[in-house]
Amino acid sequence: KRNSTRKTTFEERLEIIEFLIKHDINYYRTAEKYDVSYAQVYNWYKKYTKSNNDPESLRDNRGKRKSIATMNDLERLQVENRLLKAQLEQQKMEIAFAKKLVEIRNRGVKKN
Structure with a gap:
């Protein structure tokens, strides 16, 4: 086959x-x-x-990105903006995870 x-x-x-x-x-x-x-x-x-x-x-050019050197100011700022948004989303998920973890630990304390 x-x-x-x-x-x-x-x-x-x-x-x-x-x-x-x-x-x-x-x-x-x-x-x-x-x-x-x-x-x-x-x-x-x-x-x-x-x-x-x-x-x-x-040629398979999927996944190929422009190098920072060849970008104009607008493109460079758009890339930076996307990266910052992704970092912010990551931080929000980490905070939500930490809050949930504290909540779960506190449930065990209240039962005892």
Whole structure:
């Protein structure tokens, strides 16, 4: 059985697309050979052809963030604001947890 969500590198995707093209765009055969899903091969080829055969279209850029140096002032402030909001939320959860812990401990004291 094929691992339908196997992670692949950019180089692997390039190799897969090259194989696909050399073998008459046979998605099934390519998927079998490289142990990836039919859908992955199909989607990579679709991206590749949509970008006028630009190999860079096969790169997976999810999770890549701009570096602080390339951000303008507004973007930098927005990032800082998000981080501060996350820290504030973390502090609120910690305080709520501590209050609940004290409440639970006090219940045991009252019963004795």
